[in-house]
Amino acid sequence: MSTTDTWNPDQYARFAGERRQPWDDLTALLSPLSRPRVVDLGCGDGALTAELHGRLQARETVGVDSSPAMLERAAPRAGAGLRFKQGDAGSFSGGPFDLVFSNAALHWVADHAALLPRLAALLAPGGQLAVQVPVNDQHPSHLEAAATAAEPPFEAALGGWRRESPVLTPEWYAEALFRLGFTARRVRVEVYGHELASRDEVVEWVRGSLLTDYQRRLPEALWPGFLQRYRERLAAALPDQRPFLYPYRRLLLWARLA
Numbered sequence: 001m002s003t004t005d006t007w008n009p010d011q012y013a014r015f016a017g018e019r020r021q022p023w024d025d026l027t028a029l030l031s032p033l034s035r036p037r038v039v040d041l042g043c044g045d046g047a048l049t050a051e052l053h054g055r056l057q058a059r060e061t062v063g064v065d066s067s068p069a070m071l072e073r074a075a076p077r078a079g080a081g082l083r084f085k086q087g088d089a090g091s092f093s094g095g096p097f098d099l100v101f102s103n104a105a106l107h108w109v110a111d112h113a114a115l116l117p118r119l120a121a122l123l124a125p126g127g128q129l130a131v132q133v134p135v136n137d138q139h140p141s142h143l144e145a146a147a148t149a150a151e152p153p154f155e156a157a158l159g160g161w162r163r164e165s166p167v168l169t170p171e172w173y174a175e176a177l178f179r180l181g182f183t184a185r186r187v188r189v190e191v192y193g194h195e196l197a198s199r200d201e202v203v204e205w206v207r208g209s210l211l212t213d214y215q216r217r218l219p220e221a222l223w224p225g226f227l228q229r230y231r232e233r234l235a236a237a238l239p240d241q242r243p244f245l246y247p248y249r250r251l252l253l254w255a256r257l258a
């Protein structure tokens, strides 16, 4: 497995406009906060972290990300109570925070049954948790990636590894939030319709996110072949409509402690 950082801020930012709506919806779930202390887990290039910091007039915001490339992009946005640090969202400790926020990142963290109590423990009394994760694994964009990975020579190169999303059912989160003592809770699944120029753009979309998981596990020499084969499979699976609607299921969670 390659140890290189496969997150490419430019590739991810190509669809910043389309990726923004879920963030807007997540922030709309927040109840009023007064000069909060905030942590944004998996903050990426920090653009939305900075916006959140400003919008909430936060006393302090820390953006946490594991990718050096993303953090390099975030660094110039630091200041006035906003800072960024490298870390793993799954094992991050600190706080207490008034808001634990994470947009489109915690699907990269394993074992949500262990993760959720850890996130709750970061919160001060009355604190809020707001999380958005993609749950699009049944769309051809994801299924064809898995099918490509199961073909030779990729299967052998991946050593039997299969990508499985750690995201659990919406019902599981509803119950877990209740058991963790959150007195107000919202659990919502929404299907976003991302409008792309053509189905080819689906490849560009997932190259900036889902496919990074395959890329970092495959030898560099096999990566162009994987991408080519994935492109072929996807072209066979999706209609050639222009513009192309890419339906994308996402889970939004919000909860507040007493």
Ligand SMILES: C[S@@+](CC[C@H](N)C(=O)[O-])C[C@H]1O[C@@H](n2cnc3c(N)ncnc32)[C@H](O)[C@@H]1O
Pocket: 007, 012, 023, 041, 042, 043, 044, 045, 048, 064, 065, 066, 067, 070, 087, 088, 089, 090, 102, 103, 104, 105, 108, 109, 209
């Ligand atoms: C899809 S981007 C989302 C970035 C940002 N939250 C946004 O909404 O624009 C996912 C981010 O999660 C980060 N990430 C993935 N696994 C992580 C982990 N275990 N700990 C911290 N960050 C992680 C990636 O480096 C990437 O920047």
